[in-house]
Amino acid sequence: MARRVYLHVGAPKTGSTYVQDVWWGNRDALKGAGILLPGTAAAHDQAMTDLRAVSWRDPDARWTWDRLAGEARRWAGDVIISNEGLGAATGDQAARAVASLAPAEVHVIVAGRDLWRTFPSMWQQSIRARSTWRFESFLRAVETGKFDSFWEHHTPTRMLRRWGDLVPAERRHLVTVPPPGAPRDLLWRRFAGIVGIPDGLCELPAPTSNPSLGAAEVEVLRRVNQALGDRYPHRTPYQRVVQRHLVNAVLKQRGNELRFGVGPDRADWVRDLAERQIEELSAYPCRVAGDLADLRPAPATLVRTSVPTPDELDDGQVLQVAIETIVGLLGQADALSRRADRQYDEVLSRLTARAVGGVRRTLRRASPRD
Incomplete structure (x- = not known):
């Protein structure tokens, strides 16, 4: 029976690829320390698509959520389940996931990044997932409230309410992505601190696996x-x-x-959104690994640049x-x-x-x- 299960559910584009690379690259060392990553990285992804019952699930996928949860329950120590797509689960799906891991002590981990960097990253990710809309169309849809799923699936506030409300406050964890220029291992140390991974146990690769x-x-x-x-x-x-x-x-x-970004004409809008997000998260009872101030766009990023957006080429x-x-x-x-x-x-x-x-x-x- 698992003692604790750490569910890392998102959000996308918050350094999850890097953190997952560290976990999977050091799976044997973690297992020796009593921390299991059940199955494979692909198994976590397949279990996510099964839990969410998505139409685009691979018909050849063999891993279901129940199979992954079963492996987690059979381990006698701590368990990590990580897939940034889990954050888009509905409330009922999240409740099913947490209940399936009983009687383990379930912890929910959600990561957040400042919106100035999140907007272009998320639009690009949608293009790399076969979308065709222009960058300006994406921004206008968010700006006018016609793309509410952005807030549901790609930011920490609503993810925490869907997932975090299912566990006690002391088991809810928000990781803030460090600002540009921070030590490259700082994000990892924030995750490792939540799970209790000691310094030096894991070898850290260079975080270049998912370049923009x-x-x-x-x-x-x-x-x-x-x-x-x-x-x-x-x-x-x-x-x-x-x-x-x-x-x-x-x-x-x-x-x-x-390298392109939102553009200075929307700087005030992004700043207002960031402050609203920080205010909401400040009021939500959870443990913060990092600093909510990390969710404010760095002032240097808001200056005008000569780089055109993809729409302007x-x-x-x-x-x-x-x-x-x-x-x-x-x-x-x-x-x-x-x-x-x-x-x-x-x-x-x-x-x-x-x-x-x-x-x-x-x-x-x-x-x-x-």
Whole structure:
């Protein structure tokens, strides 16, 4: 029977990939310290899609929420379950998840990031998940209250009320993402402090596993999504083809120098939203790992820059990056082809060696002996 279960449920784009990489990269060390990550990272994702009963669940997925919860219950120590998609669960789904882990002491962990950085990150993430809307359309939808799911699925306030209200106040944890320029391991130390992971137990990789795309690169991807039509429907087919071969292999590898943001014309709006969020979280009974002031946009980020948003790029800029992307795809295709040829040659060589060896053994057995 598990003693404690730490449910890290989101929000997306709050450094979750980095923290999860540390957890999974040190799974054996954590297990030796009595902390289990049940299944695999893919199992946590599949269990999330099962719990939420999403239409885009992979039909080949084998892990259900009940299976993952069962593994957690059988462990005698502490357990970590982590997937940023869990935060979008409904109240009933969250209640089912927490109840399924009884009688363990369940802790809920939610992370929050300042909105100035969250808005462009979340829009880009939606494009990388096959959306096609423009950045300005996204911002206007949030601004006019037509995209309420942004607040439901991507910010800590409502996540805490859906998930945190299911456990006592001392088991609710809010992690604030440190501001730009903070030590790279500070976010990890905040998570580790909640779970009770001692310093030095885990090796920390460089947090570069999920880099952002530049304005031109993400606009190329958005237009590709438009042209795809119903090919590679969300989610698994798109990840296996577009995410793997275009985004990961080519677009992420570019310089991505045109870093874009919300824009100074909306600076006051974002500041007001941030203050409102801080006020709501200050009134919510939970333990804060970090500082609520981290949720305020850093003043230096609010200054005007000359970098255009993806919407503001001219067709010539997009065309140039699209051509360079095609060149990158050709290199990727060539590398895959060469790898396949080498594997074919290796298999053929092994088969030939086995065949020759078999013939020699047969000849030796058939040859007359003195």
